[in-house]
Amino acid sequence: MYDVIGGVENRTFRVLWAMEEMGLDYTFHKSKMHSETVASLNPSGKVPILKVEGKPITDSSAIMQYLADKHDKLTYKAGTIERAQQDSLHFQIIDEIDAVLWVATRHSFTLPEERRVPEVKESLRWEFGLNIARIADKLGDQEFLMGDKMTVPDIILCHCLSWARSAKFDVPHDNLSAYGKRLRGRKAYAKAAAN
CATH class of the missing domain: 1.20.1050.10 (Glutathione S-transferase Yfyf (Class Pi); Chain A, domain 2)
Known part of the structure; x- marks a missing residue:
């Protein structure tokens, strides 16, 4: 189970879509940029944020590629x-x-x-x-x-x-x-x- 923090009107949508394509379980926490919750996890105040084992991963591209590599979906194998x-x-x-x-x-x-x-x-x-x-x-x-x-x-x-x-x-x-x-x-x- 993953926690996704952000909103569908921004780059968070990319992460949600990728997770749906991969069939992953997640909880979506709607939060605006620069909110107290967001700033506590990402000092820039930007979303999306993916929490994995309590640790935040930021940037939609980094999040999607992490998930793609971890679950071997939406990607080719590293080193090819x-x-x-x-x-x-x-x-x-x-x-x-x-x-x-x-x-x-x-x-x-x-x-x-x-x-x-x-x-x-x-x-x-x-x-x-x-x-x-x-x-x-x-x-x-x-x-x-x-x-x-x-x-x-x-x-x-x-x-x-x-x-x-x-x-x-x-x-x-x-x-x-x-x-x-x-x-x-x-x-x-x-x-x-x-x-």
Whole structure:
């Protein structure tokens, strides 16, 4: 049994979805960022947090990959070429898609108003367009990023595609639209969203 702390409206959703895909038992504790509970487990005040044997693990990517490795699901075995390729995709999505969306979010409403630079979003949309085109090319007509096996990067990318849509960042690639729709149609996705 695992304890997940966070909210479905942020990156915690990725962890919940991954856990549903893996068929893991967990208790979900809804808590807002920077709450007293969250700050006691993660001084940055960020979620998600996974408690394992009373110890906190933070960052959605770290949590998902820990669980994937531990339960041998949604991943390739460490030390294999396939795992290196999976990790390449994982880090590319975090660096080139997630990070760009996060900067745009910060300059929209997360940073104090006097620190926001709304004009940066035009540049971020341009950068996102270049980066998402490379991901669309890598996906091609495959079912998942790694071919016929769903892995942790698929969860991150699908979450980012939904985030991009809500942030009004264009994703003009039919294969990515179909991919996102397929993944959002999974039972595990619906179960995670029901939280």
